[in-house]
Amino acid sequence: MITAERKPMEEIFRLIEPYGKILLVGCNECVTVCHAGGRKEVAMLASALRMGRMKLGAPLTVDELTLERQCDPEYAEELAMVVDQYDAVCSMACGCGVQTVAERYQGLPVLPMVNTEFMGSSESNGVWAERCAGCGNCVLGLTGGICPIARCSKRIFNGPCGGSTKGKCEVSPDIDCAWQLIWDRLKQLGQTELYSQIMAPKDWRTARDGGPRRIVREDMAI
Amino acid sequence: MSNFEPVVVVFACDYCAYTAADVAGRMNLSYPSGVRILRVPCTGKVEQLYIMQALQKGADGVLVAGCLVGDCHFKNGNLRAAARVKRVQSLLDDIGIGGERVAMVNVSAGQGAKFAEIATEFSQKIGEMGPNPIKQGAKAAA
Ligand code: SF4
Ligand code: SF4
Numbered sequence: 001m002i003t004a005e006r007k008p009m010e011e012i013f014r015l016i017e018p019y020g021k022i023l024l025v026g027c028n029e030c031v032t033v034c035h036a037g038g039r040k041e042v043a044m045l046a047s048a049l050r051m052g053r054m055k056l057g058a059p060l061t062v063d064e065l066t067l068e069r070q071c072d073p074e075y076a077e078e079l080a081m082v083v084d085q086y087d088a089v090c091s092m093a094c095g096c097g098v099q100t101v102a103e104r105y106q107g108l109p110v111l112p113m114v115n116t117e118f119m120g121s122s123e124s125n126g127v128w129a130e131r132c133a134g135c136g137n138c139v140l141g142l143t144g145g146i147c148p149i150a151r152c153s154k155r156i157f158n159g160p161c162g163g164s165t166k167g168k169c170e171v172s173p174d175i176d177c178a179w180q181l182i183w184d185r186l187k188q189l190g191q192t193e194l195y196s197q198i199m200a201p202k203d204w205r206t207a208r209d210g211g212p213r214r215i216v217r218e219d220m221a222i
Numbered sequence: 223m224s225n226f227e228p229v230v231v232v233f234a235c236d237y238c239a240y241t242a243a244d245v246a247g248r249m250n251l252s253y254p255s256g257v258r259i260l261r262v263p264c265t266g267k268v269e270q271l272y273i274m275q276a277l278q279k280g281a282d283g284v285l286v287a288g289c290l291v292g293d294c295h296f297k298n299g300n301l302r303a304a305a306r307v308k309r310v311q312s313l314l315d316d317i318g319i320g321g322e323r324v325a326m327v328n329v330s331a332g333q334g335a336k337f338a339e340i341a342t343e344f345s346q347k348i349g350e351m352g353p354n355p356i357k358q359g360a361k362a363a364a
Contacts, residue, residue: 009316040271044313047274052317055355057362 001030002094004114019087026066027093037092039066070097136206144185152178157199228282228348233268237295239287245334253341266299283323283348
């Protein structure tokens with residue numbers, strides 16, 4: 001899923017300073033799962049904004065709404081009936097959600113309330129970790145299911161580097177060396193021959209280096 | 223401000239703090255009348271939003287009162303509550319309301335005297351801090 005965290009309150013207050021009536025919009029998907037922008041977080045932020053602005057003697061009207069999936073124009077359309085009543089829309093979805101709403105409601109400021117961070121998975125309750133960098137050409141089949149791009153600090157393809165020590169990355173003792181993990185897993189799978197194959201330099205055009213990417217599925221485009 | 227009597231909302235766990243408040247009553251111990259007790263099945267049921275809304279609706283302070291550490295009827299509801307209280311405290315600091323207006327305390331069912339003492343002390347502390355600052359802002363805006 002896509003992970004995110006609420007922006008610092010100071011920055012949020014600055015962003016909404018000119019406005020008196022805002023619509024705070026959450027998303028029921030990824031940001032609900034990572035507790036950044038679901039219905040509950042919308043209610044918390046709304047309450048914090050109301051109190052913070054009331055304290056300053058500049059009351060703010062905040063209405064709350066959480067869409068099923070904010071990065072989908074079909075759901076963003078649900079705002080059409082109400083959006084005119086507000087000075088700005090404040091979105092608690094990831095950057096994709098913010099942009100979908102901004103694209104649909106051109107005349108209205110649409111402001112991000114969270115910082116979108118990475119594609120990751122839950123390690124345990126309240127802990128999320130980066131797992132995939134969306135490179136567009138997955139090599140997990142060669143690396144024992146451990147991503148050398150998202151999980152190796154240097155994104156190297158034929159690791160480990162000289163900084164790997166006792167299974168940890170030189171960037172921080174809190175980071176596992178991805179290449180140690182890859183080696184351990186390949187051993188476990190009896191596939192160490194994969195490790196001896198030199199991986200060719202990656203063609204990064206399938207990643208962001210080729211410019212913004214799109215997927216077009218003609219069979220789905222009715 | 224001398225006659226300011228703070229409103230303190232106490233989310234009290236049914237298994238301990240609520241019973242302790244009852245014991246305090248039976249012992250005829252008094253604590254400030256601004257202390258309003260709300261019974262919850264476990265402090266683990268206290269959402270962060272409940273604390274925010276109590277303050278938004280005009281409480282001057284909020285206490286979350288759960289069982290002694292290790293004694294939670296639902297194992298770790300009080301530990302969850304303590305972590306949530308911390309998170310709310312930091313949010314309240316960030317918005318200028320003051321995290322010290324909220325606290326987590328632990329009392330057992332039999333500790334009636336301790337409950338009365340905690341309620342009194344916390345209420346005094348909030349009294350010294352003054353009213354919830356949103357009230358002042360609301361007056362200024364009116
Ligand atoms: S807007 Fe889309 S990608 Fe972003 S959190 Fe919601 S569902 Fe996930
Ligand atoms: S190799 Fe590419 S697609 Fe596969 S997990 Fe890593 S970044 Fe994601």
